[in-house]
Amino acid sequence: xxxxxxxxxxxxxxxxxxxxxxxxxxxxxxxxxxxxxxxxxxxxxxxxxxxxxxxxxxxxxxxxxxxxxxxxxxxxxxxxxxxxxxxxxxxxxxxxxxxxx
Amino acid sequence: xxxxxxxxxxxxxxxxxxxxxxxxxxxxxxxxxxxxxxxxxxxxxxxxxxxxxxxxxxxxxxxxxxxxxxxxxxxxxxxxxxxxxxxxxxxxxxxxxxxxxxxxxxxxxxxxxxxxxxxxxxxxxxxxxxxxxxxxxxxxxxxxxxxxxxxxxxxxxxxxxxxxxxxxxxxxxxxxxxxxxxxxxx
Numbered sequence: 001x002x003x004x005x006x007x008x009x010x011x012x013x014x015x016x017x018x019x020x021x022x023x024x025x026x027x028x029x030x031x032x033x034x035x036x037x038x039x040x041x042x043x044x045x046x047x048x049x050x051x052x053x054x055x056x057x058x059x060x061x062x063x064x065x066x067x068x069x070x071x072x073x074x075x076x077x078x079x080x081x082x083x084x085x086x087x088x089x090x091x092x093x094x095x096x097x098x099x100x101x
Numbered sequence: 102x103x104x105x106x107x108x109x110x111x112x113x114x115x116x117x118x119x120x121x122x123x124x125x126x127x128x129x130x131x132x133x134x135x136x137x138x139x140x141x142x143x144x145x146x147x148x149x150x151x152x153x154x155x156x157x158x159x160x161x162x163x164x165x166x167x168x169x170x171x172x173x174x175x176x177x178x179x180x181x182x183x184x185x186x187x188x189x190x191x192x193x194x195x196x197x198x199x200x201x202x203x204x205x206x207x208x209x210x211x212x213x214x215x216x217x218x219x220x221x222x223x224x225x226x227x228x229x230x231x232x233x234x235x236x237x238x239x240x241x242x243x244x245x246x247x248x249x250x251x252x253x254x255x256x257x258x259x260x261x262x263x264x265x266x267x268x269x270x271x272x273x274x275x276x277x278x279x280x281x282x283x284x285x286x287x
Binding site for chain 2: 016017042050082
């Protein structure tokens with residue numbers, strides 16, 4: 001088991017999350033794609049820190065910060081989704097056209 | 102043995118991620134997200150990051166999935182979405198396959214440079230020391246960010262309710278176009 005395994009795992013998770021962000025129509029499902037991408041980044045950070053010649057804690061510390069910010073982001077984004085659902089009657093990101101240029 | 106454990110963790114996380122982006126039932130997607138988070142936590146354990154695995158389980162498995170499930174139940178009209186995917190999903194699929202190819206080829210090309218080292222963990226004590234000494238100021242800023250996010254979520258969530266109460270009974274809210282069928286959910 002080498003660093004490459006973890007890198008490929010993170011790449012797969014990131015691409016799947018990207019597909020979810022781009023192709024999904026429900027705003028909550030788009031958010032789940034963002035969460036997958038953040039997790040892929042976390043895997044990469046921890047793997048690079050662990051496979052260093054002298055292991056350092058910085059990778060895990062930054063991963064903790066990412067988890068914290070992801071939690072804050074989920075709370076805020078779901079409040080926005082709830083508000084959009086109340087005003088538009090759906091959580092479909094394609095139906096929200098109010099701020100189109 | 103280790104490789105077998107890694108394969109299990111990778112299968113859990115990638116399989117869960119495929120479920121998140123593929124299934125049409127939104128509640129099933131949330132459960133698949135939980136499975137993917139469990140797989141990522143297992144990968145953290147394999148990288149000797151036990152504390153991070155615990156945080157992952159508590160925050161993603163406990164909090165984030167629950168909040169997402171609540172939001173799904175508050176915003177869905179039926180569990181099954183007829184058109185869960187955008188009509189131009191092949192473009193999205195092409196972009197993500199391209200990104201995967203880019204990341205994987207970069208990893209493979211540079212594999213020899215980093216792969217020689219064996220992985221090793223750091224103690225919880227050193228993690229805490231780094232977090233509270235080197236990263237003390239970002240830590241405090243993160244608590245401020247969380248506070249602002251909580252206040253913002255409450256403000257955004259409450260504003261809609263006041264508006265609903267203000268609008269007369271039976272009349273649709275002013276900003277919903279009649280006839281589109283989108284305003285009749287509540």
